[in-house]
Amino acid sequence: MATANGDKLDLPVIDISSADSGVAKQILDAASRYGFVFVSNENNAFDQADIQRMFGLSRDFFSLPTDVKAECSIHSSKSGKNRGWLSMHTETLDPGNQKRGDFKEAFNFGEFVDGKAQQPLPAPLADEEAFIGRFADQCHALCNKILELFATALEVCGSRWFSDRHDRSKGPSGSVLRLLYYPALKDNSYNPTLDIRAGAHSDYGSITLLFQLPSQPGLEILTPSNTWAPVPVNPLNQAVPPVLVNIGDLLSYWTNGLLKSTVHRVIFPKDGRGGEDRYSIAYFCHPLDEARLEGVPSRMVVEHKGRGGEEGEKGRVLTARDHLNMRLAATYRLKEEKDGAS
């Protein structure tokens, strides 16, 4: 297991507003070396006011009484699979090592259809349904732009090869917008031998976007030398913090491991005292459910050794939905379903 020291990683901050081949190469380089990269938000990929509004909604939601949040519990018949509220300790991201589930709450929005959530939303979220749906759309658009840069840099025949397979106008996908809340420590609720904010894991999908708040660090990534390195929230102290981007297992699998899906976790503040609440917002981008994870037409991908394809049944090409269902089954101990609802 990794040591908890402070190895420093200088993740690049890349401005992708001019999507030329040099930028494509830079982002591919970071994704294949670290699995994590910052995308500059100085050119307003996202309006800072929209990000603040999302964080405001998140605070309003998590401060609701437990019984109100429980009305939209995750995996319930009302919310559907992988949608809704997760109470404290519900998700265990590192089941092999954790004795208790993550010290966090979360809320998963599945896909919006014509601006409408396909799950019940409690009042503060329902009032802003259209706005939240637009925010998720913007996240998806940024992911598709990044996927086009990867396709360009990998010299795939057709720069839209990945993004076409993530084109939500063509069908449903397992993409999820997630609000996360890690409460500050309270003396009697935290057991240092049992608790971690988010256990060590890699993400499941293609690409994850992460929005963080400057005074609320805690994310760490596992370095190639097996040490934990903190990820800063705003590495260049820009007026508008960049968006953190990381590669998920599915895209790593699809590219024979050329793009790296890196293990990460969220820890408590190290000052040993109460610390602060941490709020973050993640967008987990997935291909269309029916997308077949077949060979990517790129010489670089074909020639890359170390394919992480051990999950696939021999001789069968997995779909994106097969891949996601396998991962959800492991995390939540859900029965694997062929007709995944998310």
Ligand SMILES: O=C(O)CCC(=O)C(=O)O
């Ligand atoms: O909250 C964070 O900073 C990271 C969350 C995360 O890694 C996840 O939910 O997959």
Ligand SMILES: [Fe+2]
């Ligand atoms: Fe993650």
